[in-house]
Amino acid sequence: MARMSLNVNGRDVSADVPDATLLVELLREHLDLRGVHVGCDTSQCGACSVLVDGRSVKSCTMFAGEADGSSVTTIEGLADGAELHPMQQAFRECHALQCGFCTPGMVLSAIDLLERQPDPGESEIREWLEGNLCRCTGYHNIVEAVKSCAAAQRS
Amino acid sequence: MQDFALHRPTSAAAAVETCRGCDEGRYLAGGQSLIPMMKLDLALPSDLVSLAGIAELSGIRREGETLTIGAAETHAAVAESAEVAGAIPALAGLAARIGDAQVRNRGTLGGSIAHADPAADYPAALLALGAAIVTDRREIEAESFFAGPYETALEAGELIRAARFPIPEAAAYAKFPQPASKFALVGVFLARTAEGVRVAVTGAATTVFRADAIEQALERSFEASALDGLEIPPDGLTDNLDASAEYRAHLIGAMTRRALTAI
Ligand SMILES: Cc1cc2nc3c(=O)[nH]c(=O)nc-3n(C[C@H](O)[C@H](O)[C@H](O)COP(=O)(O)OP(=O)(O)OC[C@H]3O[C@@H](n4cnc5c(N)ncnc54)[C@H](O)[C@@H]3O)c2cc1C
Numbered sequence: 276m277a278r279m280s281l282n283v284n285g286r287d288v289s290a291d292v293p294d295a296t297l298l299v300e301l302l303r304e305h306l307d308l309r310g311v312h313v314g315c316d317t318s319q320c321g322a323c324s325v326l327v328d329g330r331s332v333k334s335c336t337m338f339a340g341e342a343d344g345s346s347v348t349t350i351e352g353l354a355d356g357a358e359l360h361p362m363q364q365a366f367r368e369c370h371a372l373q374c375g376f377c378t379p380g381m382v383l384s385a386i387d388l389l390e391r392q393p394d395p396g397e398s399e400i401r402e403w404l405e406g407n408l409c410r411c412t413g414y415h416n417i418v419e420a421v422k423s424c425a426a427a428q429r430s
Numbered sequence: 431m432q433d434f435a436l437h438r439p440t441s442a443a444a445a446v447e448t449c450r451g452c453d454e455g456r457y458l459a460g461g462q463s464l465i466p467m468m469k470l471d472l473a474l475p476s477d478l479v480s481l482a483g484i485a486e487l488s489g490i491r492r493e494g495e496t497l498t499i500g501a502a503e504t505h506a507a508v509a510e511s512a513e514v515a516g517a518i519p520a521l522a523g524l525a526a527r528i529g530d531a532q533v534r535n536r537g538t539l540g541g542s543i544a545h546a547d548p549a550a551d552y553p554a555a556l557l558a559l560g561a562a563i564v565t566d567r568r569e570i571e572a573e574s575f576f577a578g579p580y581e582t583a584l585e586a587g588e589l590i591r592a593a594r595f596p597i598p599e600a601a602a603y604a605k606f607p608q609p610a611s612k613f614a615l616v617g618v619f620l621a622r623t624a625e626g627v628r629v630a631v632t633g634a635a636t637t638v639f640r641a642d643a644i645e646q647a648l649e650r651s652f653e654a655s656a657l658d659g660l661e662i663p664p665d666g667l668t669d670n671l672d673a674s675a676e677y678r679a680h681l682i683g684a685m686t687r688r689a690l691t692a693i
């Protein structure tokens with residue numbers, strides 16, 4: 276068992292969990308953040324992506340103990356009350372989701388991209404999102420959403 | 431997953447010491463290979479010694495004609511490093527195309543070479559550039575480091591601290607990725623150094639290897655036409671669902687040409 280303290284979506288939390296606990300288990304089962312989705316549990320699909328100190332990681336492929344002292348952002352931490360984060364807003368406006376299963380991971384991964392590259396080209400967006408699989412949309416509108424969010428944030 | 435104890439030392443010496451005291455101790459770097467293996471019970475450590483809090487394992491430095499990269503540097507950090515881009519741009523480009531963004535944010539140089547996946551990208555760079563692997567107890571030449579699939583010259587509990595790359599005159603890496611995993615179906619790292627041309631191939635066989643015949647041809651003339659008529663035999667190359675040995679042999683030639691045009 277390890278006692279750890281971290282900041283999740285702006286709130287300081289501490290937890291006592293077995294060392295073999297994955298970050299995704301801590302988030303979903305202990306902190307009840309069910310927007311963190313488990314698609315594959317084999318590091319392939321990116322549905323479980325969250326931001327750890329601002330960078331996207333697959334939370335099924337990181338132990339909770341490794342996040343001790345870090346800040347973690349999940350999809351639940353993006354909106355400000357009723358006001359959506361610009362990336363969420365862009366996904367909504369561009370119809371960038373269908374079943375929505377991949378969406379939390381897509382949104383967080385796309386935020387990580389714009390943090391590092393505020394003006395990505397289409398191929399850069401597609402390459403960046405290679406770690407996030409979507410079985411519904413065909414990706415087109417997801418790419419449009421990222422472009423539109425980038426344009427809105429630059430203006 | 432089998433339970434284990436997670437240790438978080440803050441120095442390399444403490445990490446080695448902790449690992450030595452454990453039943454089945456394993457170092458944990460980015461976890462991008464080890465955690466999937468643990469989920470499949472392919473690795474059953476009693477203890478994991480995390481390298482994340484050890485400052486002396488990170489850092490990217492150029493000293494004269496040598497570039498040293500700390501074992502704990504992530505693929506993303508290498509891809510984004512101005513130091514790497516200035517010294518060996520092909521290495522930055524290689525790191526930028528490992529797996530996907532999330533894997534690059536966690537996975538590390540040390541983890542990749544210790545894991546020694548036969549289709550991993552870094553081993554090709556280490557072998558072609560004639561890099562040295564610096565551990566807690568010695569320096570190992572890349573040439574004698576990669577011993578087989580998932581096998582290296584590391585002793586039990588030996589910790590990689592850094593890799594030291596001699597800076598080449600020019601270098602390029604071309605990879606034909608397996609489309610789902612992004613690992614190399616075939617990857618060719620080509621380097622022109624003061625000692626000659628060195629070509630290392632990953633993904634094509636059970637371990638990374640140097641393509642002697644291609645090196646000799648390029649030594650005579652450093653251009654794509656030097657490869658005309660050169661037979662690359664499929665003998666000994668991996669033959670599986672992803673690609674036949676013949677196709678891999680063809681890709682070695684194609685990726686070498688691609689690397690040559692990029693140089
Ligand atoms: C979806 C996906 C796609 C990928 N695609 C690619 C790809 O295209 N190309 C590619 O090359 N790789 C790819 N990888 C593998 C990735 O690069 C891993 O990050 C890398 O193989 C292991 O590095 P790590 O830091 O995550 O190590 P870990 O998983 O933490 O450790 C791996 C092994 O190395 C040992 N180890 C770690 N650090 C040290 C050290 N300093 N000294 C001694 N032993 C150490 C560990 O004990 C363990 O046995 C992919 C992985 C995933 C999940």
Ligand code: FES
Pocket residue numbers: 312313314315316317318319320321322323324333334335336
């Ligand atoms: S659930 Fe983590 S990558 Fe699929």
Ligand code: FES
Pocket residue numbers: 371372373374375376377378408409410411412
């Ligand atoms: S919207 Fe259904 S998986 Fe992407």
